Amino acid sequence: MCLSEQPHSSTRRWYFSREEIENHSPSRKDGIELGREERLRKLYCSFLQELGMKLKVPQVAIACAMMLCHRFYMRQSHAKNDWQTIATVSTFLACKIEETPRLLQDVIVVSYELIHKRNPSSPGRIRQREVYDKQKELILVGERLLLATIAFDLDIKLPYKPLVAAFKKLEIFPNLLKVAWNFVNDWLQTTLCLQYKPHYIAAGSMCLAAKFQKVKLPMEKGKVWWLEFDISPKQLQEVTQQMVWLLGQNRSRPLSSRHERASRSASLAGNSQFVAGAENSKVGKSMDSCVSQVRVKEVFPHQANANGASSVVQDGNDRGQPRTEESDQN
Incomplete structure (x- = not known):
């Protein structure tokens, strides 16, 4: 080192x-x-x-x-x-x-x-x-x-906190949180977290999860979902487009069975990086639809070996799910 x-x-x-x-x-x-x-x-x-x-x-x-x-x-x-x-x-x-x-x-x-x-x-x-x-x-x-x-x-700072806070305030379909949470897990394994702030990733994850679950996010006056993330429409569009691009990087791989289940029900526990082929095309269209909902007047300002180096080490599956305050105390 x-x-x-x-x-x-x-x-x-x-x-x-x-x-x-x-x-x-x-x-x-x-x-x-x-x-x-x-x-x-x-x-x-x-x-x-x-x-x-x-x-x-x-x-x-x-x-x-x-x-x-x-x-x-x-x-x-x-x-x-x-x-x-x-x-x-x-x-x-x-x-x-x-x-x-x-x-x-x-x-x-x-x-x-x-x-x-x-x-x-x-x-x-x-x-x-x-x-x-x-x-x-x-x-x-x-x-x-x-x-x-x-x-x-x-x-x-991680995207989980703003994600959970928004879900609680908006009172959205509970199982949607599990889907969005797992997308956050996936994005944290990419460079997205080096490009965008945590609440941007949380907002994009909610948008994508809603499309997978076919859930309409609140857009009525006084309860516009994306305002909960302190993100402008243009910023949301940028981060979601990057997410769609990441999904497309693995379109040649088979669709994760866990994401397949998530698109049908609410039991997402997989890795969104494995969404592929026709499914990825559907995601792209869904994301465009999601982003189009917020293309309105902006209300926020724009803000050595295969394993790497030679190791000094001498040789000699469920993912985390969102937890409630009550479960943390147990």
Whole structure:
């Protein structure tokens, strides 16, 4: 792992243009192509999801870890920083940020076993003092690197809060929240969260979910749904178009059975990145319809190896669902 020589001010922005992300990331400067970086992003997001589930942490903590990784790799290169190590560190730190801490020992052991899950001897190896101590030191060094890279900015805002708040205020069909929530889960595994503010992603997710569920969102006077997200029609149009574009990137893949169920009922639990073919065409038309509802006068101002670098690590499915305040207290 290597700390960039470029100083990072805590006042620097955390939102980037698509051009910056695709063509000017630190990894690109080190010769890593866009396609490879996208594959590495998918790898560490999948790893974070599985690690979080094994550690039994809330989805918001997993999402926070993803945000930490995304931000880290907009400041540091995959060529110099092993994604498995950074993802493990991000999980450990995210659990503390979201006030759902996990013991360092548990994070180290579970992560090591997950990284080396094809090696039947890994559960025994990580419990050897020498191997464990080496991993512990690696994670602690990695945590310092991560904190320095993000300039100790631990203010991680996620789309879940504005999404739930809007649903409560608008009193919309309850199952729609599950669909929108899962779309948020999906977008957090992409660069959308580096391009748009959390409430923009929440608004776009609600719009897309409504079209999947064939639910008409409130548009009457005094209860215009998109006003709950502090987003203008033009901004909503931009973010939803980007979402449709992301859906189209995987149109050659088979439609996720979970999304298929969601389009018929309300049991969405899958990954919207796998909407494909004709279904994607339907989504695009539905999104155009959704956006057209708000094309009115704006009321807001415009605002080294296949896994990456060589690892220092020594070798040796339900998604989170929206929770009510009552369930959090239980």
